[in-house]
Amino acid sequence: MSIDGVFIHNLVNELKIIEKKRINKIYDINEREFLFYLSNKLTLVGSLNLTYPHLRLTTKTINTLSEPTNFCMVLRKHFEHGIIDSINQYNNDRIIIIKVLQADELGYQSVKFLIFELLGRHANLILTNEDMIIIDCLRKTPLDSMRLLVPKVTYQFPTTDKLNPYTVTTDTTTIDNFEGLSNIIKNEIKHIKSLHQVLYRPVKPTLIKLNDKYNFYWTDLLTLSGEKQYFKSISSLLDYYYTEISEIFLQKEANRKLVNYINHEIKKTTSKISKQEIELSQAKDNLIYEKLGNLLASNLHKVNKGDNMVIVEDYYEGNNLIELKLDPKLSPSQNLEAYFNKYKKAQRTISILTEEIKKSFQHLQYLQTLQEQIQLATEVDLEEIALELGLKEQSPKKKTKVRPNYLTFTDATGNLIFVGKNNIQNNYLTHTLANKNDYFFHVKDAPGSHVIVRTNNLTDELIGLAAQLAAYYSNYHSKTTVDYTLVKYVKKVKGMPGSFVIYTNQKSVTVTPNKEYFLGQLKEVNHDK
Incomplete structure (x- = not known):
């Protein structure tokens, strides 16, 4: 700009x-x-x-x-x-x-x-x-600033040694000492070889698009090429740009930040799991202190206070001689207690880490689900994902919103198919909107879209369409197995983030999603939001 x-x-x-x-x-x-x-x-x-x-x-x-x-x-x-x-x-x-x-x-x-x-x-x-x-x-400056901008101080304009080009009466191409000239107009002046011909050119507000990038200026410039759109006023140009075009770029930037955030969290969680697994392995190695404690207990009569080691027969491993290290500052019974305390600590660590690793894997699976959901997300879907992650506060005007932005389709006989594209939509469809006798579709053994079918007659054709939707909106585009069952057999996984569920009494069907086909068989309809 x-x-x-x-x-x-x-x-x-x-x-x-x-x-x-x-x-x-x-x-x-x-x-x-x-x-x-x-x-x-x-x-x-x-x-x-x-x-x-x-x-x-x-x-x-x-x-x-x-x-x-x-x-x-x-x-x-x-x-x-x-x-x-x-x-x-x-x-x-x-x-x-x-x-x-x-x-x-x-x-x-x-x-x-x-x-x-x-x-x-x-x-x-x-x-x-x-x-x-x-x-x-609006923005106050620190007291040690060269230009102090705070209440009760005399305002001073920024100083410059450059000239106002509109006060120059003689045309020139020597333009480096003029105030307020950006590179975009300098290039035009150099091309035309006239300052005045550019400064006093008729106003023709222009928006230029080139390679999906936009620029604009108060007049048409010969040195800027691309697809050009003209406006009746500078304000209308600015109004269009900042309410239409810039929103697209702001949304793209928000999307990029969301993707980067999720990728960063996945990397961080993967690293955390790796460290936890190393700690778990070390804790499991320390379980040997139970065996060592038992060997020490059997030979405690050989130990005197001040000893720093004792050699015992390992009756667990063919009576081989092994050396047990001791703390000379401790009594024999205190050394024995220290061995068993290390064993008990290892047990506690294993119990805690096993649960923490389970939670970390659940969180990783949740993040990977979001990563998949972003692939097919619309602007509203992405906003819902940002809300879910706590990266964005919900607008007060939207807090009364009842329904998320899920998809609704109907087939030729009037059966309804609801498709969730993120966790907020999935949870709403399966646990709020769906009736117990509706049908639930989901890709087998993988995170993905929740698809709800409302029908009194679940035909093979309807099964195929719903399964294709479940696969496609889970970002699967090749042959995929999809499970389906009644909603009453679907339960949310307690304590799990996202929209993870478990289900029973399911049947399976294998499909290859064909977007052109299923959109040709279905009609998308609006639902009240």
Whole structure:
């Protein structure tokens, strides 16, 4: 993305439409993005997101926080019901200044400023009074900072020794000393061999797609190739990009993080199991202390305090002579007790580690199940997996959601088939939605999708379709054995994470999933969520 000083210059010209408009309401979309509802039904988005800070007008409905942040409360106190007197850019920097006139309770008019510093990871929103004394700022800087941004301090703009290109009257191609020029426009200026021809080019907001990567600018550039889409305004371009395109990339990034998290947990759990198995092996080796203790007990009369060893006959192994080490500081009976204590400790360790290894393997199996589920997951499925792992908090507006995002199919005779694609969906289908006389389908001896069939007549054709769904949505695409039984014979494994179950009275069928075939025989239907 190239929101540089020239982009801001043209954006501010477009946003002049908000001048003389009243700020009716202010809300926060999140902790770094704000909505300003203006008169004449205009809505301004102020984003201080560290990745893509910007301002834009929007016509879309945007969800806001149910409770305002403290900073939003300060915004409301000082700027709601104020009149926007002007909007300007500072030099050719990525800084936008909105001057607001507001009358107090006694009718006295005051001047205040909203200063949007759209400076990438240093993005900030500063509120000042008429004398540029800071009222508050979204991001406060440490007291030893070169630019101090805290309340009650005089605001100072960032300094630069570069020139504003819009103040230059003579055309030039020497552009390195100009402020607010990104590489994207520098390349265009060098190509055209004219600063002015690029700066004063007609506004033509353009979105460029090349190799699944997107870029945009306030005008069409000859030096950027790819599939181009044009917009009627810079705001509409930004609105489209940040509500459509960027969401795709954010989702991909979230997916990548989820996959990396699960892979990391699998690696960590595998390493943990390896260490536990080594400890278990060592503990099993220490069981020999029972035998050694018995040999010592049979020869205790040979031991005196102060001895550091005793040689005894091993009547377990052909009466071979072996050496038993002793602690000279202990009495004979205390040495004997020490041997049996080591044996008892080994027993306890084996008992504990056996259970811990069992749990570790269960957790590993659970993670491997998630790894499989991600392969065919949609955006909503992935969100449910993130919720399940505790990596994402559920939105307050979604807490009343009853049903997860499982699939529902119907065949030609009206039989219903429900397909779970993750643990949340599987658990809901098998343990909440399903009736005891519905049929449960699952790949044999492996984690996978829960498929529920609701029918009064389980035909061979229906068995084949349900089995194909169970195999396909468990990420099996070759010949696979699928078990099926009545739901009443299916029980959740107590204490196991995920959607692991045990079942009885099952029959089996072998299928090779053919997506084109089963989708041709079934109709996907929506269900109430």
